[in-house]
Amino acid sequence: xxxxxxxxxxxxxxxILASTVFAAxxxxxxxxxxxxxxxxxxxxxxxxxxxxxxxxxxxxxxxKGRKLELVAYDTAGDAxxxxxxxxxxxxxxxxxxxxxxxxxxxxxxVIPIVEKEQIPLVALxxxxxxxxxxxxxxxxxxxxxxxxxxxxxxxxxxxxxAKVAILTxxxxxxxxxxxxxxxQAAKYGITLVSDDTYGPKDTDMTAQLTKxxxxxxxxxxxxxxxxxxxxxxxxxxQLGLKLPLxxxxxxxxxxxxxxxxxxxxxIRIPSGKVIVADLxxxxxxxxxxxxxxxxxxxxxxxxxxxxxGGHAWDAVMLVKGAVERGAETPAAIRDQLEKTKGFSGIGGxxxxxxxxxxxxxxxxFVLVEIKNKDWVIVK
Amino acid sequence: MQFxxxxxxxxxxxxxxxxxxxxxxxxxxxxxxxxxxxxxxGEFVMxxxxxxxxxxxxxxxxxxxxxxxAVAASTLAGLVFERLAIRPLRQPTPINLVIITIGGxxxxxxxxxxxxxxxxxxxxxxxxxDPIAIGGATILPxxxxxxxxxxxIVAANRFYFYxxxxxxxMRACSYNPRAAGLVGxxxxxxxxxxxxxxxxxxxxxxxxxxxxxMTAYDVGIMLGLKGFCxxxxxxxxxxxxxxxxxxxxxxxxxxxxxxxxSGYKDAIAFIILLLLLFLRPQGLFGKRESERV
Numbered sequence: 116x117x118x119x120x121x122x123x124x125x126x127x128x129x130x131i132l133a134s135t136v137f138a139a140x141x142x143x144x145x146x147x148x149x150x151x152x153x154x155x156x157x158x159x160x161x162x163x164x165x166x167x168x169x170x171x172x173x174x175x176x177x178x179k180g181r182k183l184e185l186v187a188y189d190t191a192g193d194a195x196x197x198x199x200x201x202x203x204x205x206x207x208x209x210x211x212x213x214x215x216x217x218x219x220x221x222x223x224x225v226i227p228i229v230e231k232e233q234i235p236l237v238a239l240x241x242x243x244x245x246x247x248x249x250x251x252x253x254x255x256x257x258x259x260x261x262x263x264x265x266x267x268x269x270x271x272x273x274x275x276x277a278k279v280a281i282l283t284x285x286x287x288x289x290x291x292x293x294x295x296x297x298x299q300a301a302k303y304g305i306t307l308v309s310d311d312t313y314g315p316k317d318t319d320m321t322a323q324l325t326k327x328x329x330x331x332x333x334x335x336x337x338x339x340x341x342x343x344x345x346x347x348x349x350x351x352x353q354l355g356l357k358l359p360l361x362x363x364x365x366x367x368x369x370x371x372x373x374x375x376x377x378x379x380x381x382i383r384i385p386s387g388k389v390i391v392a393d394l395x396x397x398x399x400x401x402x403x404x405x406x407x408x409x410x411x412x413x414x415x416x417x418x419x420x421x422x423x424g425g426h427a428w429d430a431v432m433l434v435k436g437a438v439e440r441g442a443e444t445p446a447a448i449r450d451q452l453e454k455t456k457g458f459s460g461i462g463g464x465x466x467x468x469x470x471x472x473x474x475x476x477x478x479x480f481v482l483v484e485i486k487n488k489d490w491v492i493v494k
Numbered sequence: 495m496q497f498x499x500x501x502x503x504x505x506x507x508x509x510x511x512x513x514x515x516x517x518x519x520x521x522x523x524x525x526x527x528x529x530x531x532x533x534x535x536g537e538f539v540m541x542x543x544x545x546x547x548x549x550x551x552x553x554x555x556x557x558x559x560x561x562x563x564a565v566a567a568s569t570l571a572g573l574v575f576e577r578l579a580i581r582p583l584r585q586p587t588p589i590n591l592v593i594i595t596i597g598g599x600x601x602x603x604x605x606x607x608x609x610x611x612x613x614x615x616x617x618x619x620x621x622x623x624d625p626i627a628i629g630g631a632t633i634l635p636x637x638x639x640x641x642x643x644x645x646x647i648v649a650a651n652r653f654y655f656y657x658x659x660x661x662x663x664m665r666a667c668s669y670n671p672r673a674a675g676l677v678g679x680x681x682x683x684x685x686x687x688x689x690x691x692x693x694x695x696x697x698x699x700x701x702x703x704x705x706x707x708m709t710a711y712d713v714g715i716m717l718g719l720k721g722f723c724x725x726x727x728x729x730x731x732x733x734x735x736x737x738x739x740x741x742x743x744x745x746x747x748x749x750x751x752x753x754x755x756s757g758y759k760d761a762i763a764f765i766i767l768l769l770l771l772f773l774r775p776q777g778l779f780g781k782r783e784s785e786r787v
Binding site for chain 1: 503507509510612615616623625634706707708710716747750752757760
């Protein structure tokens with residue numbers, strides 16, 4: 116009997132001690148990044164950025180006196196692994212929020228877990244289905260394809276180019292873009308006169324371009340990620356294609372200019388503002404965040420900060436904002452995330468609401484043109 | 495449908511087809527000397543392109559020096575591959591060998607990914623990017639390089655296999671390795687030699703296409719399969735039949751993408767491959783087993 120009582124007392128004391136320790140303990144944020152595998156180009160800058168931002172926050176004294184701690188795992192771009200690691204973050208590491216995963220596939224796989232366990236998730240992937248329909252515990256920071264399509268169509272409408280050819284890559288990114296291009300065309304008075312695709316590993320697209328040259332098209336929109344669009348740019352130059360050439364935000368990086376060389380000149384791309392941070396007018400609300408991020412990333416990693424790192428920057432800062440407004444439990448963080456208004460980050464200016472967990476408007480994209488191997492903002 | 499358009503499809507198809515042909519010949523040389531289908535052939539195409547990049551960027555060599563160096567480096571890789579993976583095999587049944595080449599290709603690709611990273615790289619064209627007009631169609635100077643080099647290689651092959659002792663010996667090994675051994679031909683040396691020749695050819699193919707298609711650690715898979723397809727159409731001949739096979743494949747792909755639907759471009763190649771394997775396994779031009787050279 117006494118033994119039992121003693122054990123009980125001991126247990127109580129440890130619990131009390133543990134909870135006092137817990138109160139001073141850092142706030143744990145989980146991270147799921149595809150650092151290796153096919154999506155490593157997303158996961159690596161994302162993890163680097165998340166680490167960097169949290170270090171900076173802690174160096175500046177943390178949030179309301181409490182430090183943040185990042186528990187980051189590598190999902191290798193694998194949905195099954197992402198699910199296991201999400202469970203581990205929630206059950207073992209007891210995180211209050213999760214940043215990631217990097218790809219749409221992984222995000223969709225993780226959603227049922229966070230919904231069930233009631234942990235807020237800020238996904239870094241772009242697929243619009245992540246937050247459409249709205250899920251209570253799921254937010255995202257990457258811009259929807261729909262916004263990029265809208266930005267291009269707006270410009271075409273302004274220039275009265277109504278007949279458009281599209282050439283999309285036959286993978287997830289391309290087919291999602293193709294859907295959006297087809298769905299929004301009518302709204303801007305645009306007719307698609309030619310709808311072609313190419314394989315992600317194709318090495319010659321002159322056949323498709325020859326067909327497009329023979330059509331009525333007044334402009335060509337190419338939707339894909341490197342290297343396909345660079346091959347298309349070269350092929351278009353070879354064929355002497357005179358159409359204005361638009362490409363997706365999938366190639367808004369210096370790598371594309373490097374691959375396509377002279378053939379990249381004059382191509383227009385809807386892009387997040389990171390790559391043109393120094394060209395933005397001082398009045399742009401995102402300018403301060405952008406400059407801070409680009410400079411920081413340069414200092415830490417000797418490379419230019421990109422869009423993908425930016426998604427992680429936004430996600431961490433959004434969670435930090437929620438904690439700053441007094442939220443400590445997962446449920447309170449979720450509620451505060453939803454109340455985020457006019458937060459100017461890297462991907463755009465976020466305003467979440469109970470109907471919108473993507474939070475961005477068309478102003479998240481600027482239209483840039485490639486001139487002399489560099490970007491110029493199209494007015 | 496205008497004539498200009500058709501002409502462009504044909505010209506594009508021929509220049510892509512020449513690449514397939516060059517890779518296809520690499521397949522058939524090894525097949526003829528050893529009876530193995532070397533599925534690592536595509537990886538030598540990749541190595542050629544990436545080694546060129548290294549010699550150009552890291553060592554700052556001019557193009558004319560970087561290309562031979564890259565061919566030499568890839569050939570060395572082919573030689574090491576034969577020595578370490580093919581030769582030590584105790585029971586060289588065809589199925590074992592084929593599986594080893596597949597494993598080898600995965601290994602080579604993995605090493606290339608570690609060494610060169612996952613990015614795509616571009617290599618400058620040999621002589622500028624200004625298009626040349628042929629009637630209503632246009633091609634790039636690089637396409638002429640591809641066609642020219644393919645022709646030179648095919649001619650050199652022909653000469654080697656029919657007019658040199660070593661080439662004749664290699665043909666003898668393909669007909670009957672045991673008999674070839676009995677008349678004093680070192681069969682193992684011939685096998686090694688076939689790997690050397692075909693990896694060098696694969697590397698050349700990889701180098702001359704890289705300025706057009708760019709290169710990355712994983713370009714070998716698709717190019718290898720297309721080259722294999724060309725070799726099957728040509729009935730695994732190491733001469734003109736495979737070249738014609740490659741050109742047919744290239745033109746059909748290009749016409750298919752232009753006239754039917756671009757979504758079916760790769761399907762066209764593989765449907766041809768399957769049909770031929772079912773209906774004419776000896777190739778489009780082959781007659782009897784013994785005529786395969």
